[in-house]
Each structure stands twice: as C-alpha cells, then as structure tokens.
Amino acid sequence: MSTDRSPGPGDGTRAVRAGLPEPVKYEPTLPGPVFAAHYHLPGEPTGPYTYGRDTNPTWTLLEDAVSELESPRAPADTVTFASGMAAVSAVLLSQTRAGDAVVLPDDGYQALPLVREQLEAYGVEVRTAPTRGDAQLDVLKGARLLWLETPSNPGLDVCDVRRLVAAAHADGALVAVDNTLATPLGQRPLELGADFAVASGTKGLTGHGDILLGYVTCRNAELAARVRTWRKVVGAIPGPMEAWLAHRSLATIQLRGDRQSANALAVAGALSGRPGISGLRHPGLPGDPAHRIAASQMRRFGCVVSFTLPDRDAAERFLDTLRLVDDATSFGGVRSTAERRGRWGGDNVPEGFIRFSAGCEDTEDLVRDVLRALEVAVPQ
Numbered sequence: 001m002s003t004d005r006s007p008g009p010g011d012g013t014r015a016v017r018a019g020l021p022e023p024v025k026y027e028p029t030l031p032g033p034v035f036a037a038h039y040h041l042p043g044e045p046t047g048p049y050t051y052g053r054d055t056n057p058t059w060t061l062l063e064d065a066v067s068e069l070e071s072p073r074a075p076a077d078t079v080t081f082a083s084g085m086a087a088v089s090a091v092l093l094s095q096t097r098a099g100d101a102v103v104l105p106d107d108g109y110q111a112l113p114l115v116r117e118q119l120e121a122y123g124v125e126v127r128t129a130p131t132r133g134d135a136q137l138d139v140l141k142g143a144r145l146l147w148l149e150t151p152s153n154p155g156l157d158v159c160d161v162r163r164l165v166a167a168a169h170a171d172g173a174l175v176a177v178d179n180t181l182a183t184p185l186g187q188r189p190l191e192l193g194a195d196f197a198v199a200s201g202t203k204g205l206t207g208h209g210d211i212l213l214g215y216v217t218c219r220n221a222e223l224a225a226r227v228r229t230w231r232k233v234v235g236a237i238p239g240p241m242e243a244w245l246a247h248r249s250l251a252t253i254q255l256r257g258d259r260q261s262a263n264a265l266a267v268a269g270a271l272s273g274r275p276g277i278s279g280l281r282h283p284g285l286p287g288d289p290a291h292r293i294a295a296s297q298m299r300r301f302g303c304v305v306s307f308t309l310p311d312r313d314a315a316e317r318f319l320d321t322l323r324l325v326d327d328a329t330s331f332g333g334v335r336s337t338a339e340r341r342g343r344w345g346g347d348n349v350p351e352g353f354i355r356f357s358a359g360c361e362d363t364e365d366l367v368r369d370v371l372r373a374l375e376v377a378v379p380q
C-alpha cells in the first residue's frame, strides 16, 4: 500500500494528461495514429506489436488513458473495441458458458435483448429484473454474472452498485456495470466494487458524435485477458484513427462533462412542474426518486434528462420547434440532441417520451430554446 496521502490530481488535470507517453524530445505530445496491419517482426513473434488485429500503439495509449480515468487509484487493464456493443458482447459472451445464468436489467440499452437472444441460443440462462429498487437482487441466486446499467438508458433509474456487488460477490457472481451514461467522470464502477466497467465511447466519453467506440476496464488481469482474447477472436477492433480521435477528445471530458451536467440540471429544473410535462427524470434533481443513491455513488449526474409530453404530436412539435437541439439519437455530444424514443419501438416508453441530451451550449440559450419549444408543443 502506498503511504502517499495526497489527494492526487483533479479530474481536469488527469484528463488532459491521461495516457500520454513520457515526453521525448522532438516527438509530439500525443503521437498520431499508427496505421499498420503488421509490424516488422524478425525472429520469434513476441513483443508488444505483432499483428494489427492483436495490438496497436494508438490503442495502447488510449487504453492507458481510459484505465487512468476509470481506475485512478489502482492499476487496471482496458480493452477498446469498435463500438459499445462490441464491448458489451465481449464481456457477456467471453465470461459465460452453456449452463451459466446471467442477470440483466429489463430496462437497459435497447440492443441488450438482442444479446440476450444470442446468450440463450448458446445455452445461457438469462434472467431480468428492473434497475429500480435493486430488483435484480431477487433473481441473483446462483448466477455467474450480474449486469447493471446505472443510470439506465433511457429511463434514468439508478441502482445501488455497492449493495448489488456485495450480494453478487457473496454468491460467487461477477459484476459488470454499463457506465456509458455516467462516463468515468461521473461514476467509477470499479471503485464501487464491480469487476468490469463497460461503456460505449460513442457517447459522452468522446462527445463529438463523430466516432463509434467501446471499452472494457477491469483490475483482474485474468478477466481482462479473456476479454482481450475475445476481441482477437471476433476482430471487433477500433480503427487507429478512431482510437486517436477518442484520445484527443478525452482531454476535454471534464470541461464537457461539467457543462453538460450543469445544462441538464438547468433544463430539468426549468421543465419541472410545467403543464404538459410528466415523468421528468434526472438523477441530479433533488426530488428525483434516484437522487439519494445517485448522490452516494456518482460524482456528476450526466447529460441526459427524460420526460414525457402528452402525446406523440406534442413530442414531434417540441422537437420540430427546437433550434439549438438536433433531433437525433445518441447522447453525450457537445451539441444538444433530443429524440422521441418511442420511434424505435425497442424501449418500453410512452409515445410522448423524450430523451434529451444536454450539450455544451450556454445554459441560458439552451433553457430559453427548450421553454420556447415547450410553449409551442403544449400551449400553456
């Protein structure tokens, strides 16, 4: 154990330096993307860089950076992927065998049911329960892996990670947390006891809406090795350009995350109690059902606000009227986005349900735009 009791760098300091190599005279601060299918490799095929599906120096730097953000106080291993779903599937499919049981949330990301089908086809038993109220505890007995998504997308329910981890570990189950919505700046699942922090880097982690990426971080080298082997087997590797862009974007994660969280809270506060708004959720709202647990395990509450307008027409009018908010899926970008989530058909949400992602606009401008659109959508 280290005896150093200094608090360590702040989030912004850590973010701007995360994963950077030691300075070398005349070399760039963040080396550019390495485009290589293979590397010069005479003799025995060992060493860090052999073939481009296994290793790449640009991934190494990004993976070190994500490890620093997800686990600043203990060594961790990160494996990056071509997308969030590649990372999600890598954990679920590499850690389970026929006959195992897996517990998923029934209100998680909309592609999770597709993974469920795959798991079941391979003979894995899948049980589900809601995120809210730590209901997954009730179906945990004898499971091999507990999958949590907190806050859940798009419902923004929160579960008590420490409590679920304690129960799962006591029962011999591994725990993975989908940390996409919170980002490592908002929540560090490994510090809450989870075995895997898994996320889509497509959203708030990189924040510019221009790349797809995923990652898995864990502290246990054996678990990490299985995930790494899985990536080699399925070949779901990130492109070097994407990995480099992601690393470049990480430097501003604190600036973006702070502004987005503040904007989300301001939008939620402005909508609170307005006629035509129901089911308003944001974990940072003091009155939100998830606020108490969120405050005990999150460091920022994220960019997403969800609420329901009276019907589909009102929701569409709202989205059409917004000027500063793009009608688009995904979230976590520097430009605010919103969508009527029901249009996809995958989530159990009302027709007028809106998932709103606050960007980095000036708070007053964003709130004004949202309230103006609400007035048109639902004449007050």
Ligand SMILES: *Cc1c(COP(=O)(O)O)cnc(C)c1O
Residues within 6 Å of the ligand: 083, 084, 085, 086, 088, 109, 149, 153, 178, 180, 181, 199, 200, 201, 202, 203, 212, 213, 214
């Ligand atoms: C978007 C998302 C994913 C999937 O990520 P992709 O990068 O789109 O593959 C997984 N989990 C959550 C919670 C997400 O929001």
